[in-house]
Amino acid sequence: MPAKDVYHDTVKNALIKESWTITSDQLFIHFGGFDMYIDLGAEQVFVAEKEEQKIAIEVKSFVSGPFISEFHTAVGQVMNYRSALKRVDPERVLYLAVPIDIYQTYFTRLLVQTVIEDYHIKYIVYHVEKEEIIKWQT
Numbered sequence: 001m002p003a004k005d006v007y008h009d010t011v012k013n014a015l016i017k018e019s020w021t022i023t024s025d026q027l028f029i030h031f032g033g034f035d036m037y038i039d040l041g042a043e044q045v046f047v048a049e050k051e052e053q054k055i056a057i058e059v060k061s062f063v064s065g066p067f068i069s070e071f072h073t074a075v076g077q078v079m080n081y082r083s084a085l086k087r088v089d090p091e092r093v094l095y096l097a098v099p100i101d102i103y104q105t106y107f108t109r110l111l112v113q114t115v116i117e118d119y120h121i122k123y124i125v126y127h128v129e130k131e132e133i134i135k136w137q138t
Contacts, residue, residue, distance in 0.1 A: 005059040005060060008040070029089070039058050060097060071115075078121055097125075
Protein backbone atom coordinates (compact mmCIF):
# COMPACT_ATOMS: atom_id res chain seq x y z
CA MET A 1 0.00 0.00 0.00
CA PRO A 2 1.46 3.41 -0.94
CA ALA A 3 2.20 6.13 1.60
CA LYS A 4 -0.61 8.56 2.34
CA ASP A 5 -0.36 12.19 1.27
CA VAL A 6 0.64 14.61 4.04
CA TYR A 7 -2.93 16.05 4.01
CA HIS A 8 -4.75 12.74 3.71
CA ASP A 9 -6.29 12.95 7.19
CA THR A 10 -7.10 16.64 6.72
CA VAL A 11 -9.28 15.87 3.70
CA LYS A 12 -10.75 12.82 5.40
CA ASN A 13 -11.80 14.95 8.40
CA ALA A 14 -13.20 17.65 6.10
CA LEU A 15 -15.36 15.07 4.31
CA ILE A 16 -16.62 13.69 7.61
CA LYS A 17 -17.59 17.24 8.66
CA GLU A 18 -19.73 17.39 5.50
CA SER A 19 -21.55 14.17 6.50
CA TRP A 20 -19.67 11.86 4.15
CA THR A 21 -19.09 8.32 5.33
CA ILE A 22 -15.55 7.17 4.61
CA THR A 23 -15.87 3.71 3.10
CA SER A 24 -12.23 3.23 2.11
CA ASP A 25 -9.11 4.74 3.61
CA GLN A 26 -7.14 4.07 0.44
CA LEU A 27 -9.64 2.68 -2.05
CA PHE A 28 -8.14 -0.38 -3.73
CA ILE A 29 -8.76 -0.97 -7.42
CA HIS A 30 -7.35 -3.80 -9.48
CA PHE A 31 -7.66 -3.26 -13.20
CA GLY A 32 -5.71 -4.20 -16.29
CA GLY A 33 -3.06 -6.09 -14.37
CA PHE A 34 -2.29 -3.26 -11.94
CA ASP A 35 -3.12 -2.58 -8.30
CA MET A 36 -4.04 1.04 -7.65
CA TYR A 37 -4.91 2.91 -4.48
CA ILE A 38 -7.00 6.07 -4.55
CA ASP A 39 -6.61 7.99 -1.29
CA LEU A 40 -10.23 7.95 -0.11
CA GLY A 41 -13.57 6.42 -0.94
CA ALA A 42 -16.71 7.97 0.51
CA GLU A 43 -20.48 7.79 0.30
CA GLN A 44 -23.27 10.11 1.23
CA VAL A 45 -26.95 9.25 1.32
CA PHE A 46 -29.42 11.96 0.44
CA VAL A 47 -32.45 10.98 2.48
CA ALA A 48 -34.94 13.30 0.76
CA GLU A 49 -34.05 11.83 -2.62
CA LYS A 50 -33.12 8.38 -1.31
CA GLU A 51 -30.08 8.44 -3.54
CA GLU A 52 -26.56 7.48 -2.73
CA GLN A 53 -23.57 9.40 -4.05
CA LYS A 54 -20.22 7.61 -4.16
CA ILE A 55 -16.96 9.46 -4.62
CA ALA A 56 -13.25 8.77 -4.67
CA ILE A 57 -10.73 11.43 -3.69
CA GLU A 58 -7.11 11.65 -4.78
CA VAL A 59 -5.46 13.94 -2.21
CA LYS A 60 -2.56 16.11 -3.32
CA SER A 61 -0.52 18.54 -1.23
CA PHE A 62 1.82 19.73 -4.01
CA VAL A 63 4.68 20.19 -1.51
CA SER A 64 7.26 17.74 -2.90
CA GLY A 65 8.66 19.57 -5.89
CA PRO A 66 7.96 22.04 -8.65
CA PHE A 67 4.21 22.54 -9.05
CA ILE A 68 4.14 21.72 -12.75
CA SER A 69 5.83 18.35 -12.20
CA GLU A 70 3.42 17.43 -9.43
CA PHE A 71 0.50 18.65 -11.53
CA HIS A 72 1.59 16.37 -14.41
CA THR A 73 1.69 13.44 -11.99
CA ALA A 74 -1.70 14.32 -10.48
CA VAL A 75 -3.35 14.61 -13.90
CA GLY A 76 -1.88 11.26 -14.94
CA GLN A 77 -3.16 9.60 -11.78
CA VAL A 78 -6.61 11.12 -12.22
CA MET A 79 -6.81 9.89 -15.81
CA ASN A 80 -5.69 6.35 -14.89
CA TYR A 81 -7.96 6.13 -11.86
CA ARG A 82 -10.94 7.51 -13.75
CA SER A 83 -10.47 4.96 -16.57
CA ALA A 84 -10.26 2.11 -14.06
CA LEU A 85 -13.24 3.34 -12.01
CA LYS A 86 -15.33 3.63 -15.17
CA ARG A 87 -14.92 -0.11 -15.60
CA VAL A 88 -14.90 -1.49 -12.05
CA ASP A 89 -17.02 1.04 -10.10
CA PRO A 90 -18.79 3.27 -12.65
CA GLU A 91 -21.08 4.94 -10.10
CA ARG A 92 -18.13 6.42 -8.21
CA VAL A 93 -17.07 9.98 -9.16
CA LEU A 94 -13.40 10.87 -8.87
CA TYR A 95 -12.18 14.19 -7.44
CA LEU A 96 -8.72 15.65 -7.08
CA ALA A 97 -8.26 17.34 -3.67
CA VAL A 98 -6.17 20.53 -3.74
CA PRO A 99 -5.14 22.79 -0.81
CA ILE A 100 -6.51 26.32 -0.97
CA ASP A 101 -3.11 28.01 -1.22
CA ILE A 102 -2.18 25.89 -4.25
CA TYR A 103 -5.60 26.54 -5.77
CA GLN A 104 -5.23 30.31 -5.35
CA THR A 105 -1.66 30.35 -6.65
CA TYR A 106 -1.79 27.90 -9.55
CA PHE A 107 -5.32 26.80 -10.40
CA THR A 108 -6.14 30.30 -11.63
CA ARG A 109 -3.45 30.08 -14.33
CA LEU A 110 -4.42 29.48 -17.93
CA LEU A 111 -2.53 26.19 -18.43
CA VAL A 112 -4.04 24.57 -15.35
CA GLN A 113 -7.53 25.88 -16.16
CA THR A 114 -7.22 24.58 -19.71
CA VAL A 115 -6.10 21.10 -18.62
CA ILE A 116 -8.88 20.92 -16.02
CA GLU A 117 -11.44 21.94 -18.62
CA ASP A 118 -10.10 19.80 -21.48
CA TYR A 119 -9.92 16.65 -19.37
CA HIS A 120 -13.06 17.36 -17.30
CA ILE A 121 -11.21 16.99 -14.01
CA LYS A 122 -13.43 17.41 -10.99
CA TYR A 123 -11.73 18.77 -7.89
CA ILE A 124 -12.28 19.95 -4.36
CA VAL A 125 -10.41 22.73 -2.61
CA TYR A 126 -9.66 22.19 1.06
CA HIS A 127 -8.46 24.43 3.89
CA VAL A 128 -5.61 22.73 5.74
CA GLU A 129 -5.90 24.38 9.16
CA LYS A 130 -9.71 24.37 9.34
CA GLU A 131 -10.02 20.88 7.84
CA GLU A 132 -12.86 22.09 5.64
CA ILE A 133 -13.88 21.75 2.04
CA ILE A 134 -13.98 25.24 0.53
CA LYS A 135 -15.11 24.44 -2.99
CA TRP A 136 -16.50 21.56 -5.03
CA GLN A 137 -15.80 21.89 -8.75
CA THR A 138 -17.90 19.38 -10.64
